[in-house]
Amino acid sequence: MRFRKVRSTGLASALLGSLMALALPGTAAAGTQDYAAVFTYNGHAVNVRDEATTSSAKIGSIPAADSWPCFSSSGCYTKAGSSYTCWSGGPSGSRWVKVAWGDFYGWVPQSCVRIGRA
Template sequence: MSLNRTRSALAAAALTGAALLAAPGAAQAAQPTQPTRTEGTATARTWPGVWPYNGHTATVRASRSTGAAKTGTVTSAGRKCSEDLCQAYSGGSYTCWSGGPSGNSWIGVLDSKNRLGWVAAKCVGVSRWS
């Protein structure tokens, strides 16, 4: 088979494959999905939460600022994040403790009544809530 015929055959195969993948009902690549929040059931997925970092408790604030009202504390019991991925948002700058980490990213957390508060991101550790 000549080089041009080989190229033509490969091009035709590629076009046929692309057409098959574009057809309705064709197999598609798996897309990542967010875990579903189904608390209170035996099959509940875990939800991310925050815990004290390096043995230090962290203050929960009403907004993303150290000047905002204190609404609670992150203790060894932890706090659930308000979003599935513990998304951090920009806010006021902070220092966790004297000589400790500093930054301006804040994570939304929930209290026992599902009220939103904010904790300095670098002052807590993030992991899965069981």
Template sequence: MIYLSQGEHMRSSMVFKQLAAAGMASLALASATTSPASAETFRAGIWQKEGHDFTIRTSASTSASKISTIKDPDTRVPCGGERCTRNNDGGSYTCWSGGPSGNDWYKVHWAGKTGWVAAWCVEVGRI
């Protein structure tokens, strides 16, 4: 058995505490860098095209109820995953006078609701 003087005991206790703290910090760092939550993930989303407002609707149709009209060019609306779900059989639309038209719609999530946005009226990508 090894006996330490009071000074040696205090120093060894201090060293032990420092080692324990360093070990806990290392453990926290290791778990943070290997956890699935920290893996690089991204979400797809949509935003204004050429500065034009766009409307989020309750279904893929211009006659469906509006959830919101996005007027801020910096607003990004999430699609809900890494890709935007597309409905190619939605109602027909024209984005703006002289603008694109089609019947493709993107499924989005906004204000706690699921909605649809005319695909040719917005830009889509990583947000």
């Protein structure tokens, strides 16, 4: 898997630390983490792209019944990009969500995932 690396200015460590350490009082059991995430649904995997466009390189995939952290722990950043259809007969749209894994990030089609907290 290839991902775009976040600039190595110490910001990446701070972002990852805040992403994985954000705990909302009263919402999570002791010792668990709470962070913004995208979740696959309807039994479909979702491609992670280098940019918010279907013509951009596929840099990974979120397996069916799995989740990935959003780029920001406080919420999921979205932006307009190219149009897509999630799967044959499935939803379509043109908004994309920025996701992260460690020091790397990419984009997933917003209509193909559900946004929530993990």
